[in-house]
Amino acid sequence: MSHVIVVGAGQAGASLVARLRAKGFDGRITLIGEEPFPPYQRPPLSKAYLLGEMERERLYLRPESYYAENDIDLRLGAPVTEIDADAQTVTVAGETLGYDDLVFATGSEPRRLPAAIGGDLDGVLLVRGLRDVDAMGPRFARGARVLIVGGGYIGLEAAAVAAKRGLSVTLVEMAERILQRVAAPETSAYFRALHTAHGVDIREGVGLDHLTGTDGAVTGAVLTDGSSLELDFVLVGVGILPHTALAQAAGVTIENGIKTDAHGRTSVANIWAAGDCASFPWRGQQLRLESVGNAIDQAECVADNILGAECAYDAKPWFWSDQYDVKLQIAGLSTGYDRIVVREGDGDTVSHWYFSGETLLAIDAMNDPRSYMVGKRLIEAGKSPSPEAVRDTSTDLKALLKA
Numbered sequence: 001m002s003h004v005i006v007v008g009a010g011q012a013g014a015s016l017v018a019r020l021r022a023k024g025f026d027g028r029i030t031l032i033g034e035e036p037f038p039p040y041q042r043p044p045l046s047k048a049y050l051l052g053e054m055e056r057e058r059l060y061l062r063p064e065s066y067y068a069e070n071d072i073d074l075r076l077g078a079p080v081t082e083i084d085a086d087a088q089t090v091t092v093a094g095e096t097l098g099y100d101d102l103v104f105a106t107g108s109e110p111r112r113l114p115a116a117i118g119g120d121l122d123g124v125l126l127v128r129g130l131r132d133v134d135a136m137g138p139r140f141a142r143g144a145r146v147l148i149v150g151g152g153y154i155g156l157e158a159a160a161v162a163a164k165r166g167l168s169v170t171l172v173e174m175a176e177r178i179l180q181r182v183a184a185p186e187t188s189a190y191f192r193a194l195h196t197a198h199g200v201d202i203r204e205g206v207g208l209d210h211l212t213g214t215d216g217a218v219t220g221a222v223l224t225d226g227s228s229l230e231l232d233f234v235l236v237g238v239g240i241l242p243h244t245a246l247a248q249a250a251g252v253t254i255e256n257g258i259k260t261d262a263h264g265r266t267s268v269a270n271i272w273a274a275g276d277c278a279s280f281p282w283r284g285q286q287l288r289l290e291s292v293g294n295a296i297d298q299a300e301c302v303a304d305n306i307l308g309a310e311c312a313y314d315a316k317p318w319f320w321s322d323q324y325d326v327k328l329q330i331a332g333l334s335t336g337y338d339r340i341v342v343r344e345g346d347g348d349t350v351s352h353w354y355f356s357g358e359t360l361l362a363i364d365a366m367n368d369p370r371s372y373m374v375g376k377r378l379i380e381a382g383k384s385p386s387p388e389a390v391r392d393t394s395t396d397l398k399a400l401l402k403a
């Protein structure tokens, strides 16, 4: 009987095994996860779950019983420590298992602050997994002073939760502006104003020089502009790195993550990759995305290809972020844009449309699901409305789809 082993029981791994069974695969499936929890969704970890507004069970992608009912051998709390690609075996918890197809769905891990600047002090925390967030809960006491390092989505979401829970929040971003890597100045300005209105002290163009501590626990920070802060704890959100070490040790080519072809195959026979850990060819580059949508779609594509479909992965990037009462929805990739068109809506509703010349690349929609849906459909269909029509609020957005 054919045996598929999936290393990593997160969003991609869970999607892949479910797809295999849904498509009628009746061979053996083993899903191996290092964490002790059944596959769960991470986005609420920096949103509703951190806020205390979501039960843990609701994080789980499927009830734990699903795996046994579908004859999926789910092994939890069990890191895969070695892969022998010639013998087609993996080693997990001292046991050696043979595979016909192996999938890396190992995700990513957050960058840490170096120990030399105090990154190893007690109270310097990361928002990556359920364990991290459960452990940080008691520190979110009203009045506690927190420094958030990094003004990307995770840092900003954590800042919103901390401010809502009554903490005193300072956020430093060493780039010129928050969200600089991923969004236009207009989107940065929107979120800067939102956080400032909620009392968050946002400092842009300022990095962390070093942390200070007493008895091994963080008590303060010195910033690159020479200013200093007294602190109770620090949250670090300075980006992630794909989990590639195991794949690399197995002889798999690494290029911006585990390199795959359009079908999700790595450089080694019968080994595939999907999700945060995998890069794939996209418009002349080897792209890697860090999003739920990508993890699901790519994993399902790989499952289909394991079953012989030979389908090429056609990424349709989308993403979201919740901060206070604002839902940000993003479609497309803004890289290479040269113009932003702002479409004002009612109240706090607004959307930012990214163009390169006359070509629509991406949209950021703030509390504006209608613009988001139209923008997403246009981008996916390769259609570009005129920037003037987008800006003109008398334009019926749905009509743009028919044009």
Ligand code: FAD
Pocket: 007, 008, 009, 010, 011, 012, 013, 032, 033, 034, 035, 041, 042, 043, 044, 045, 046, 078, 079, 080, 081, 105, 106, 107, 108, 127, 128, 129, 154, 243, 246, 274, 275, 276, 277, 289, 290, 291, 292, 293, 295, 318, 319, 320, 321, 322
């Ligand atoms: P993961 O879900 O990270 O799963 C990988 C799993 O592999 C992990 O459980 C890991 O422990 C396991 N693993 C690694 N190595 C081994 C090994 N050797 N043996 C066994 N197991 C191993 N995306 C969005 O689209 N929208 C959002 O709003 C959003 N918010 C986020 C908020 C937070 C706090 C975080 C951390 C992420 C967020 N993301 C968001 C990103 C999204 O969660 C990831 O892109 C998605 O989880 C990727 O799925 P994955 O399966 O590739 O990786």
